[in-house]
Amino acid sequence: xxxxxxxxxxxxxxxxxxxxxxxxxxxxxxxxxxxxxxxxxxxxxxxxxxxxxxxxxxxxxxxxxxxxxxxxxxxxxxxxxxxxxxxxxxxxxxxxxxxxxxxxxxxxxxxxxxxxxxxxx
Amino acid sequence: xxxxxxxxxxxxxxxxxxxxxxxxxxxxxxxxxxxxxxxxxxxxxxxxxxxxxxxxxxxxxxxxxxxxxxxxxxxxxxxxxxxxxxxxxxxxxxxxxxxxxxxxxxxxxxxxxxxxxxxxxxxxxxxxxxxxxxxxxxxxxxxxxxxxxxxxxxxxxxxxxxxxxxxxxxxxxxxxxxxxxxxxxxxxxxxxxxxxxxxxxxxxxxxxxxxxxxxxxxxxxxxxxxxxxxxxxxxxxxxxxxxxxxxxxxxxxxxxxxxxxxxxxxxxxxxxxxxxxxxxxxxxxxxxxxxxxxxxxxxxxxxxxxxxxxxxxxxxxxxxxxxxxxxxxxxxxxxxxxxxxxxxxxxxxxxxxxxxxxxxxxxxxxxxxxxxxxxxxxxxxxxxxxxxxxxxxxxxxxxxxxxxxx
Numbered sequence: 018x019x020x021x022x023x024x025x026x027x028x029x030x031x032x033x034x035x036x037x038x039x040x041x042x043x044x045x046x047x048x049x050x051x052x053x054x055x056x057x058x059x060x061x062x063x064x065x066x067x068x069x070x071x072x073x074x075x076x077x078x079x080x081x082x083x084x085x086x087x088x089x090x091x092x093x094x095x096x097x098x099x100x101x102x103x104x105x106x107x108x109x110x111x112x113x114x115x116x117x118x119x120x121x122x123x124x125x126x127x128x129x130x131x132x133x134x135x136x137x138x
Numbered sequence: 139x140x141x142x143x144x145x146x147x148x149x150x151x152x153x154x155x156x157x158x159x160x161x162x163x164x165x166x167x168x169x170x171x172x173x174x175x176x177x178x179x180x181x182x183x184x185x186x187x188x189x190x191x192x193x194x195x196x197x198x199x200x201x202x203x204x205x206x207x208x209x210x211x212x213x214x215x216x217x218x219x220x221x222x223x224x225x226x227x228x229x230x231x232x233x234x235x236x237x238x239x240x241x242x243x244x245x246x247x248x249x250x251x252x253x254x255x256x257x258x259x260x261x262x263x264x265x266x267x268x269x270x271x272x273x274x275x276x277x278x279x280x281x282x283x284x285x286x287x288x289x290x291x292x293x294x295x296x297x298x299x300x301x302x303x304x305x306x307x308x309x310x311x312x313x314x315x316x317x318x319x320x321x322x323x324x325x326x327x328x329x330x331x332x333x334x335x336x337x338x339x340x341x342x343x344x345x346x347x348x349x350x351x352x353x354x355x356x357x358x359x360x361x362x363x364x365x366x367x368x369x370x371x372x373x374x375x376x377x378x379x380x381x382x383x384x385x386x387x388x389x390x391x392x393x394x395x396x397x398x399x400x401x402x403x404x405x406x407x408x409x410x411x412x413x414x415x416x417x418x419x420x421x422x423x424x425x426x427x428x429x430x431x432x433x434x435x436x437x438x439x440x441x442x443x444x445x446x447x448x449x450x451x452x453x454x455x456x457x458x459x460x461x462x463x464x465x466x467x468x469x470x471x472x473x474x475x476x477x478x479x480x481x482x483x484x485x486x487x488x489x490x491x492x493x494x495x496x497x498x499x500x501x502x503x504x505x506x507x508x509x510x511x512x513x514x515x516x517x518x519x520x521x522x523x524x525x526x527x528x529x530x531x532x533x534x535x536x537x538x539x540x541x542x543x544x
Contacts, residue, residue, distance in 0.1 A: 018304050104306035105256055106314065130303050 026124040044116035143187035155272035160244035179204035261296035370427030373413035377433035380406035391534035447477035496525035
């Protein structure tokens, strides 16, 4: 089953120290390398901070465009992975290894099973 | 004959439904299909057994019948999917084994799945009691003081999540096992307690639930023999259960003090004591071992008067370090009082905030009775009575109350 791992992190205004940056990078690199070697890596991307986000909401045919993410929360969507896992326990093990923290600010991973769409005729 | 057959069906359900459903879930990979198939198999048994006689191995008969239903079900499902070719969902193919076989750890698989941390907490316990304990939704709703539709909704949601997020039907890998063990121990003990003091209803002890919990405790101990808390839990349940026959006499509750000790189950006590000793020699110490040690002190006293209450009070103090609840503090206070320091015990109790707990008032009443303060004792018994829900317990309190009058 395909699972999407949504990475929620606190957005910091200050930039990370080189050491913190290196830790985050090597954490992601380890997950990416291992998942790729196991041929279960289906996708992974990093998103730009929510300062660059635009929200479009279409209501009765009219588009309402606003600056920023759809919800102002302490932790924001910062990126994602898509991995093929046998079951939730395996997905949970991967989730524990994906870095989420910036400056000790915590963060978390939301695991969502991907719903297979019916095949198009 | 008809009555016998019906009773046999009911007995198999009571004693084996947990084992049967756990096997069917493993075979079918679906809680819903397994439940449906088991229900149909029991219905078939109600028709077939009175006619053809009770089979030699009734449990195996039910599993085999349910297995046939599952095969029918999977055939129907396949046809249904083939018909809607353009709308074909990529669902896992259902492959059923030739002959159904119960594996000894099926029930542990089930219990770890029901107690999966990705499920809502309240639903975890309810799902365990429903599937493993064979309790009805009505019984569980009653035990949790919850409206039945709410509970039913929770169960549906939990089963849907197991299916959609693909929560596996496995005993967790060694890396996850330990952290998930405590919730499993807790639910086994909960099933035991549900059986030992059925929350409401006519019977104080539901034997089948206690026996099921002990069986599960044994399985857990076998799976992880080096875990002292598993031994502690099993010992605790065995020692409590050893007093089963003496706890109720003529439908009336008998306190530990007045129980006929010669009727306690000696073989269960021996096993319990051996386990407590073995567990305490290992590390680390834990709440089940301590509670088992307390039960062991009771089991070792030949008469109620010979009970080493001082030792029990000390064990409760240690238990408080793991579980600093008011209920543990209440038990500690009662032990202090029983060790001879009645006033000290009463003072400890009066500092507790347990006004809504019937055993608090019952325990206070008991100390006051022993201190020869009948008026206050009666007042406390009345408060306890107003809060007790179990009929056997209510009758016990009424008897105590009227004995204060004399």
